[in-house]
Amino acid sequence: MDLIPSKLRQFVAHVGVIPILFFLSAIVTWPILAEMELFERFYYYSRAHEDWDLDELGMLVINLSIALIFSAIYQSRRLKKLVHEREYQRKRAEKNARHDPLTGLMNRRAFETKLEVAGQHLSDADECFIAMVDLDKFKPVNDLYGHAAGDATLRAAAQRLQAEVGEAGAIARLGGDEFAVIFERGLDATQVERIARRLLHTMTQPFDHDGAQIHIGCSIGLMNWSADISGTEALRRADKSLYDAKTQGRNRFAWYDAELDRQSHERAEIQADLKLAIAKDEIEAWFQPIIQIETKTLIGFEVLARWTHHKRGPIEPSVFIEIAEDSGQIGALGLSVLRQACRAASNWDPSLTISFNVSPLQFHDPNLVDQIKEILTQSDFDAHRLTIEVTESSIISDFGVARTKLDALKALGVAVALDDFGTGYSSLASLRQLPFDRIKIDRSFVTNIAGEPQNQKIVTGIMSLAKGLALDVTAEGIESREDLDYLEGLSCSLGQGFLFERAVPAKHVAWLVDEQWSDWAKGPTEITEKVAVLQSKAS
Template identity: 45%
Template sequence: MASSHLITTCATLAALILFVLVGAKVLPSAIGLSKASQPAMVVAFLLNTAIILFGWRRANDLTHTLSALKSAEQEALANAYTDHTTGLGNRRSILRELERAFREGGAKGALLILDLDHFKKVNDLYGHATGDQLLQFTGETLRQEIPETGFAARLGGDEFAAYVPDASVAEEVARRIVALLAAPVSLGPVKTQLSVSAGLAHLNRGLNPEEVLRRADVAMYSVKRSGRNGLAWFDEEMSRQLQNRVALEEEIRAAIEADEFVPFFQPLISLESGELNGFEVLARWRSPTRGIVEPVEFIEVAEQSGQIGALSMRVMEKALQEAKEWPQELKLAVNISPIQFRDPRLAERIIKLLTETGFSPRRLEVEITESSLMEDREQALTIVQSLRNCGISIALDDFGTGYASLSQLQTLPFDRIKIDRSFINALGQNEQSAAIVETITALGRSLNVPITAEGVETPAVREKLAAIGCADAQGWYFGRAVAGHVASMQFAPKVEQPGAQSPLADRGRAGGKKW
């Protein structure tokens, strides 16, 4: 560009000099000027020529500048409305398309939003290049399946949107897309399969593009909450649920700040001796307006809103403070959410709590589920090993409900295995559940790992578990979870006759989701 500009400048100067030399000799004599007036004429001629050439040059430069500016603006506009990974439009472009649809189409269409379930696992297992290939495959599928007058966009991450001008065919189009994306796909040497959650919303009159987008998003998240891999239309009930959920998130946030979450303690009993071995810590929300709230009401929301870490660590801190003066043979078991394993400093935070409270690491048992090890396996194993190195025991919780249980036992030597309550509840009614419990118990004996049964509710189940060699048990038969000051009253060496005479033996159904 610089060399071209230099050549043009030199050529212009050469032409100007040549023109002036010729004009200075020919023009005065041609028009009959006297010699006295010839110098003035030459000067005027030169000035006018220079002005003309300068103007031409400036106009030419301005033309090039405007052309470059226009190209830059077009490129910037394309960048502003295009997703470069997939070549689809982006969030801004789908909003613009919806505005046009409202303006010109009479709001007759529908908006589809879809999200690839567990997309993060593809990136973690196969790398971001493979993840980008899957996004590109999704984009190409949308291009091929939506009508020609429709429009597709990538909203960000693994979330996509598509405008279907004819709402009467929108569900058919959406189901076809969901089925295609849920099928196995080969990405170079990698073959993977994902499910898709999708939501649909009508472009009703009186709405605006942002509201339609929000409605489709609400419908999509309702599918995720229902188990993923499906499709749903937005309805007003979903909107009410969303508002209630947002309100609950804010309540939980305020409750954490107000220190309203407290530990309750459920007894762990030796089936061989009947002795109290320790307690499992369960969270309760002591709300001034709701009363005592069970975990089933708040744990999932706390996990999905990113508040589970703060809630969990505060409850654990209180439990350690309350139990540190209890008999030293009593262990304390605490549950760790799979979400917390995304924090690389989790082990450090737990060890810090032990140091600050003075609670012995050898009295603490951390319960984790198989899903804790699946999202970021290497990080989870590093955290678990750091805890074990400090003397903290590790229990594999809800054993039998995951799809990789035996491989987990090979990967990491757990200190305890807990059989999920779903198998225990069906022990006396279902031969298959009885066989599973017996097999897990035998596996524990061969690995020299004690087995704990969850959810024991009847004396018959207790006797059956003791007969097949289960080491410990917990459940409503032995007592529900109670506050720390109540639990501290019950350090009798044996719990032989569960009944209503002691708080720990209260078999009232506490219910609630474990965490």
């Protein structure tokens, strides 16, 4: 019995309402017209009034009615087709709004909605895990093989991700080569790690594209999501663990670590304060003495950066300099410190020099030479009293460009020194091709050299090389009388280290020159006895 209404509904949907109404009207009115003999009366009436052409008019009405019926059927079917097309486009737009068109996975918007829903059903007893997956070595794929290969690689990576995760979780492409997974099937941490290891192995297998084999990998950040944190925070923590996995060497997974996150947050705060500190010259130029070892006389200072944060207190240079390099602020930091140093040193004895280390990133700045020239002019500081120190990592990429820049510095009257000599892998090539005036032996070879036979051989070789090239040598990291005596026996010309003095601010340089260096002719024994008192006065 139920089949009849169903078939009627299908018939009405297929033909349309208007044609059916016309048809039903014809069925209803036909017996009435027949009963009233209207057609017969119409026929005789038209015969009686042939000059009115009523029969032609009647045929016209009938033909128009038939045409109207067919037109109604056509329009009804056309309308139905438009409705279906609109519904298809609506569903397609809704899918595109929530899915990545390249891989077919959920997009960021849909994933965040899913996180929100999952968080609402997450209880204290539940364990839910989130994974962030980022492809390693993906950028070279686009560079070497083109964007079509990159798209194919992303699709293949998404398929491998789906194959490994299976029904255990929902996957999304957040953008670029970054994916996210929320595990929803009651897995424990061990099972999640097992999936992560399989995925790491799978992603290292080459992809085939147009006869070429494409090699990538992936890094994974894992997060155990509890009910006391929001989905947004859980995603941030998973992203933080992904960053940790990448910094540890890539092609591995890492769990979220609250302590590392705290350090990262602290680092971000320092980075935010750094820009303002540079603008206000709050990162100060401090000065560590450089002496002539044979005569024990002061010849100059190495310029070092020191920062006393208004809330955190002193921040280690290794911390804020690394942050400055990573955030692109190292150039502004270096120029600020050099400007302060030149202004302070311009009032000192003209025989005293200053040495300033330029970071690799700052050395590659095409405006570096002009910036140094401007500082020298503004501070009225003699260029011949300045030594610019560069490391091998600054020059190794292109000796030709490095030579041009070093020649430009020397044309200003500035001396140039190769810093951390002995720690690089091309020191001899550097000395042979570039116009250095001095080399600095790294502190790792100098400190406790009297008790390290291997370091003694290395330093002896460096001294012989420097003598053959007519270069001055500065040994940094001298911390004991024994170290000083050994270096003096090798005829090392210059030295610096804690045995003589730590770095001090500019306002204490005059005190060092007047009070401390006058005793150096007596040797470091007498000076060592006064270090504690002098350091307390300097602070």
